[in-house]
Amino acid sequence: MRPGELVLGWWRAPHGRAILSNLRFLLLGHPDPLHRKVVWERNLEAIQSLEVSENEGGTVSSSFVQNTLEPGMMRDRFSSTDSTAVYDPRFVLLIDGVTVLVGPPDRLGEVQSSIDSARERRCLDLYGRVVPYRSGG
Numbered sequence: 001m002r003p004g005e006l007v008l009g010w011w012r013a014p015h016g017r018a019i020l021s022n023l024r025f026l027l028l029g030h031p032d033p034l035h036r037k038v039v040w041e042r043n044l045e046a047i048q049s050l051e052v053s054e055n056e057g058g059t060v061s062s063s064f065v066q067n068t069l070e071p072g073m074m075r076d077r078f079s080s081t082d083s084t085a086v087y088d089p090r091f092v093l094l095i096d097g098v099t100v101l102v103g104p105p106d107r108l109g110e111v112q113s114s115i116d117s118a119r120e121r122r123c124l125d126l127y128g129r130v131v132p133y134r135s136g137g
Helices: 062-068 105-127
Strands: 007-013 016-021 024-028 038-043 050-054 091-095 098-102
Touching: 007 105, 016 105, 038 098, 050 105, 091 105
Parallel strands: none
Antiparallel strands: 007 016, 016 024, 024 038, 050 091, 091 098
């Protein structure tokens, strides 16, 4: 973590974590803190778009889904076309077009709201005003 950085929320995943801090959003790629590496990150003030969306393809790579499953969920079925699948990745949370979480829309909406609030506070701290998201997608 950076100096002055505080964790505001995190989401457990079998192979790592998603972390929201007062400065950035990170995807970490290993369950053991000693081996954990930042897989993807974005400074909050740099976020241009934030949305929960239907996953148009209906599929997400199995490695990504394994990294975003809730504890106790089965990891061996990923197809949204398989009616016996325990996990159906029909909804995704996108930051600047990058899928950062997969799950039910209500859960993703809560995470989206948390990120939006943290981004607003960060913009106010840096610029004294809220910076709007990019319009048009």
